[in-house]
Amino acid sequence: MSEVRSPVESDIMAHYSRAAGHIGLIRLANPPVNALSSAVRHDLCRALERASADTGAKAIVLCGENGLFCGGADILEFSKKTGGPALVPLINAIEAGEKPVVAAIEGVALGGGLEMALGCHYRIAHCQARLGLPEVMLGLLPGAGGTQRLPRLIGFPAALELITTGRHVSAEEALTLGLVDQVTDGDVQEAAVKFAQRVADEPLASRRLSTWKPPCPADLDTLLQGALGRLQSRARGALAPVACVHALQAATLPFAQGIEKEQELMATLFSSPQARAMQYCFFSQRIVGKWSLAGRANWKNTPVRTVHRAAVVGLGTMGRGITVTLVRAGIPTVAMEMDRGQLQAAQQAVTAMLEREATKQKRSLDSYLQLVQFTLERRHLQDVDLVIEAVYEDLALKKRLFSELCAVCRPDAILCTNTSGLDVDVIAGTTRRPEVVVGMHFFAPAHVMKLLEVVRGPRSSPVAVATVVHLGKLLGKVSVVVGNSPGFVGNRLLKPYMEQANFLLEEGATPEQVDGTLEEFGFAMGIFRMSDLSGLDVGWRVRRESGLTGPAVRPEESPRHRLGCRYCPLADLLCERGRLGQKTGQGWYLYEGPEGRKALPDPWLHGFLDEYRRQHALKPRRIDQQEVLERCLYALANEGFRVLEEGVAAGPEDIDTIYVLGYGWPAHMGGPMYHVATVGLSAVLTRLEHFHRAHPDVPQLQPSALLRHLVAQGSPPISKWRELVRVQRSQL
Numbered sequence: 001m002s003e004v005r006s007p008v009e010s011d012i013m014a015h016y017s018r019a020a021g022h023i024g025l026i027r028l029a030n031p032p033v034n035a036l037s038s039a040v041r042h043d044l045c046r047a048l049e050r051a052s053a054d055t056g057a058k059a060i061v062l063c064g065e066n067g068l069f070c071g072g073a074d075i076l077e078f079s080k081k082t083g084g085p086a087l088v089p090l091i092n093a094i095e096a097g098e099k100p101v102v103a104a105i106e107g108v109a110l111g112g113g114l115e116m117a118l119g120c121h122y123r124i125a126h127c128q129a130r131l132g133l134p135e136v137m138l139g140l141l142p143g144a145g146g147t148q149r150l151p152r153l154i155g156f157p158a159a160l161e162l163i164t165t166g167r168h169v170s171a172e173e174a175l176t177l178g179l180v181d182q183v184t185d186g187d188v189q190e191a192a193v194k195f196a197q198r199v200a201d202e203p204l205a206s207r208r209l210s211t212w213k214p215p216c217p218a219d220l221d222t223l224l225q226g227a228l229g230r231l232q233s234r235a236r237g238a239l240a241p242v243a244c245v246h247a248l249q250a251a252t253l254p255f256a257q258g259i260e261k262e263q264e265l266m267a268t269l270f271s272s273p274q275a276r277a278m279q280y281c282f283f284s285q286r287i288v289g290k291w292s293l294a295g296r297a298n299w300k301n302t303p304v305r306t307v308h309r310a311a312v313v314g315l316g317t318m319g320r321g322i323t324v325t326l327v328r329a330g331i332p333t334v335a336m337e338m339d340r341g342q343l344q345a346a347q348q349a350v351t352a353m354l355e356r357e358a359t360k361q362k363r364s365l366d367s368y369l370q371l372v373q374f375t376l377e378r379r380h381l382q383d384v385d386l387v388i389e390a391v392y393e394d395l396a397l398k399k400r401l402f403s404e405l406c407a408v409c410r411p412d413a414i415l416c417t418n419t420s421g422l423d424v425d426v427i428a429g430t431t432r433r434p435e436v437v438v439g440m441h442f443f444a445p446a447h448v449m450k451l452l453e454v455v456r457g458p459r460s461s462p463v464a465v466a467t468v469v470h471l472g473k474l475l476g477k478v479s480v481v482v483g484n485s486p487g488f489v490g491n492r493l494l495k496p497y498m499e500q501a502n503f504l505l506e507e508g509a510t511p512e513q514v515d516g517t518l519e520e521f522g523f524a525m526g527i528f529r530m531s532d533l534s535g536l537d538v539g540w541r542v543r544r545e546s547g548l549t550g551p552a553v554r555p556e557e558s559p560r561h562r563l564g565c566r567y568c569p570l571a572d573l574l575c576e577r578g579r580l581g582q583k584t585g586q587g588w589y590l591y592e593g594p595e596g597r598k599a600l601p602d603p604w605l606h607g608f609l610d611e612y613r614r615q616h617a618l619k620p621r622r623i624d625q626q627e628v629l630e631r632c633l634y635a636l637a638n639e640g641f642r643v644l645e646e647g648v649a650a651g652p653e654d655i656d657t658i659y660v661l662g663y664g665w666p667a668h669m670g671g672p673m674y675h676v677a678t679v680g681l682s683a684v685l686t687r688l689e690h691f692h693r694a695h696p697d698v699p700q701l702q703p704s705a706l707l708r709h710l711v712a713q714g715s716p717p718i719s720k721w722r723e724l725v726r727v728q729r730s731q732l
């Protein structure tokens with residue numbers, strides 16, 4: 001039974017009224033996204049009853065308030081017991097009705113929202129609307145008939161791609177796919193009402209998708225098997241994409257049987273830990289948007305400056321990706337290099353990237369190129385609102401550049417550094433305006449990766465931070481505001497993770513064994529394959545600069561110890577031999593030539609490891625998967641607790657968002673902090689204590705004070721950690 005609700009008109013979440021020309025109008029009203037909560041479904045049922053009983057209405061238009069059709073089922077209700085009519089029979093009732101129903105889609109039609117539109121007899125979309133079935137991103141499948149109606153409407157290949165990626169499509173693409181019947185750039189409700197008047201007397205039988213025979217390609221099995229293979233290697237261990245394929249396979253059955261299969265698969269996903277983890281990721285990405293700084297400045301009360309014109313200085317790989325990202329977002333951009341040859345190479349590369357983008361977006365290359373000005377001249381930076389420095393990761397170079405930027409740019413221009421870990425405040429200190437300096441840490445490839453670490457230096461102003469976060473959103477990124485600690489959050493946590501992996505090699509493991517275990521856990525790429533891809537010289541340079549290796553090391557120092565702590569020189573030794581990873585064809589693995597991408601086990605490396613262990617009298621032992629996972633992942637999360645207790649990140653959601661979006665942590669495992677919360681804090685504490693006893697010279701294995709504190713507090717749920725750490729000192 002649905003709940004008893006107040007009859008007050010303003011509380012009603014699906015209003016029925018009459019539009020011109022004998023058209024009934026049902027309007028969803030559940031801000032912010034008209035999610036289909038139990039109350040909405042209840043009111044929608046009543047509105048449908050009124051519409052079908054209204055003898056003055058020949059057809060019905062279904063739309064949403066506030067410029068948005070429907071963002072799908074109410075995700076907040078997934079973890080609660082709620083009543084209200086179920087979505088599947090409700091959508092079936094819309095489809096089975098005797099009056100044509102036209103969905104008027106503006107803003108978004110996502111998930112259950114699009115499934116509801118598929119139950120309507122016609123769909124009209126505004127040209128700016130986006131449509132999609134993103135349930136797979138929440139660890140689910142489109143369980144309100146979406147897996148059965150979509151392939152009937154647009155065919156298996158397109159439905160398979162949309163459902164397994166969760167990708168949103170534009171109205172234009174939706175029209176091409178046959179997902180909508182009409183696209184308008186005017187008022188979509190007016191267009192839908194006119195459309196409804198036109199089709200009011202048309203026969204309805206052929207408009208009910210459930211009665212359609214799906215256009216089944218001859219090679220359907222091959223198509224589905226191929227998709228399964230790709231999905232399993234892309235998101236190892238993830239249940240939802242696989243279930244999506246199985247549900248789609250059931251669309252070859254009669255509709256009722258297909259729906260039964262869809263429901264069965266949905267039931268297994270709905271209560272799965274993976275779905276809970278992915279829904280946690282969804283809400284975490286919203287929580288990190290609500291940043292606040294020490295003092296009272298926050299996302300709500302801080303003004304944002306409009307970035308009319310930006311600049312990127314330094315057009316290496318990162319600078320090129322950042323330029324493309326800005327241009328793609330429609331922001332006029334000055335792209336600057338110091339060297340003519342470098343500028344020409346960058347111009348060619350950026351043009352090629354924009355060309356691919358133009359083809360994808362069906363736009364002219366010129367519409368992008370007219371937004372970018374390639375230059376060698378500093379004076380072109382005079383009128384920009386924001387500069388992103390993306391030069392080589394060298395502090396002296398960056399300091400020089402920032403003092404020049406301060407001289408050439410407008411006093412209010414925001415000066416950002418794309419450093420991946422250097423001290424933003426030291427860089428800011430070379431300017432006369434440290435308040436306008438902010439870290440803007442993009443992840444490679446910058447035009448693809450969704451993560452942006454926004455680094456607040458101790459002197460960065462709230463307006464500068466707010467402007468950079470806002471710019472991040474315009475660029476399609478999820479911005480996470482972090483404090484100015486070496487390596488910020490992401491790279492700082494990477495260090496103990498990588499160190500454990502290296503120590504495991506000393507103790508008897510191989511790169512393939514460590515990577516295999518991490519990949520089985522769900523990482524797209526193990527740590528050694530990832531290092532080979534980024535280039536081993538990146539970390540080598542940092543270690544040399546910080547005196548851990550290279551000429552600064554005193555000859556009497558043990559190669560396996562630095563400052564009284566255990567140190568593993570294996571990566572340095574590889575670099576000294578010119579094995580820098582994929583780009584040199586050799587690193588932790590062997591690649592077929594410098595262009596080779598496939599990581600092959602390298603017999604030379606195995607021999608090298610044997611020899612190294614012999615030299616250092618290390619007796620190799622058998623290391624099991626559990627130890628690999630616990631040592632690597634708990635050391636990483638332990639550093640996460642330190643980051644929280646030092647106020648470098650505001651909450652576990654920030655760390656998890658950074659790891660899922662920037663470091664390939666599998667979303668269906670929630671993130672490192674979510675993972676340890678799921679394992680149980682006291683179990684994790686016990687294991688860290690055990691490992692620290694075995695390796696007392698590894699401080700990263702010593703349980704952090706915050707972890708101990710949380711365990712002493714009875715291991716509160718992760719949703720409470722943010723509040724608990726807020727009372728501590730913040731570096732934000």
Ligand SMILES: CC/C=C/CC(=O)SCCNC(=O)CCNC(=O)[C@H](O)C(C)(C)COP(=O)(O)OP(=O)(O)OC[C@H]1O[C@@H](n2cnc3c(N)ncnc32)[C@H](O)[C@@H]1OP(=O)(O)O
Pocket residue numbers: 032033035071072073074075076087108110111112113134135138140141142143144283286287
């Ligand atoms: C039987 C089970 C059937 C399941 C099928 C489903 O329908 S599952 C749900 C499928 N829908 C989605 O996955 C859509 C998720 N939402 C979005 O992608 C985006 O929110 C948006 C709709 C594109 C809007 O993006 P925008 O950037 O404009 O806003 P926010 O993302 O910040 O969202 C604003 C607030 O709305 C909350 N919210 C969004 N969607 C839902 C939802 N489906 N249910 C509940 N709440 C939702 C979001 O959390 C934000 O809330 P705040 O409190 O303001 O943080």
